Amino acid sequence: MAETFNTVTIKDREVAVRTLNETQMMLLVREARVLGSRRADPQRTLRGIAMMIDIVESAIVDPEDQEWLMGLAGTGQIEFGEILKLVSDFEESAVIEAKPVRRAAKSRR
Numbered sequence: 177m178a179e180t181f182n183t184v185t186i187k188d189r190e191v192a193v194r195t196l197n198e199t200q201m202m203l204l205v206r207e208a209r210v211l212g213s214r215r216a217d218p219q220r221t222l223r224g225i226a227m228m229i230d231i232v233e234s235a236i237v238d239p240e241d242q243e244w245l246m247g248l249a250g251t252g253q254i255e256f257g258e259i260l261k262l263v264s265d266f267e268e269s270a271v272i273e274a275k276p277v278r279r280a281a282k283s284r285r
Contacts (some may be wrong), residue, residue, distance in 0.1 A: 181237060184262050187254065189244070192237035193262050200231050204263070225256065232262055 180195040196204070207224040210216050216224070229249070236242045245262075248254040 186245075186258060186262060187248065189241070191241045191245070191262060194235045194237060196231065196235055196263055200235075204228055204231055204260075229256075229259060232259055235263055 181192050182195065183190050184193050185191070207228050210224050211221060233242055233246065236245065245254070245259065249259060
């Protein structure tokens with residue numbers, strides 16, 4: 177199966193990005209749910225964020241673009257959500273942002 181590439185604009189720069197495979201998408205969605213749940217301990221949250229960044233970084237085709245993006249992240253010039261935008265812009269089936277779980281109110285009896 178041939179790789180699919182797309183171009184995404186981030187911070188006025190065109191970045192070539194590989195389409196993620198199903199496993200990478202599954203991992204991104206799982207980690208987004210963990211982050212959205214706010215029940216994970218801080219170490220688990222940091223591991224999840226690191227995994228998500230690793231997945232996005234692996235999707236960037238040009239090593240110079242990878243270095244540029246990680247440089248922006250390291251200096252605080254880009255937000256985590258903007259990094260995820262690199263893959264979510266063209267992954268229509270992706271659910272990158274976790275939705276809060278709403279629970280029914282307990283009945284009073």
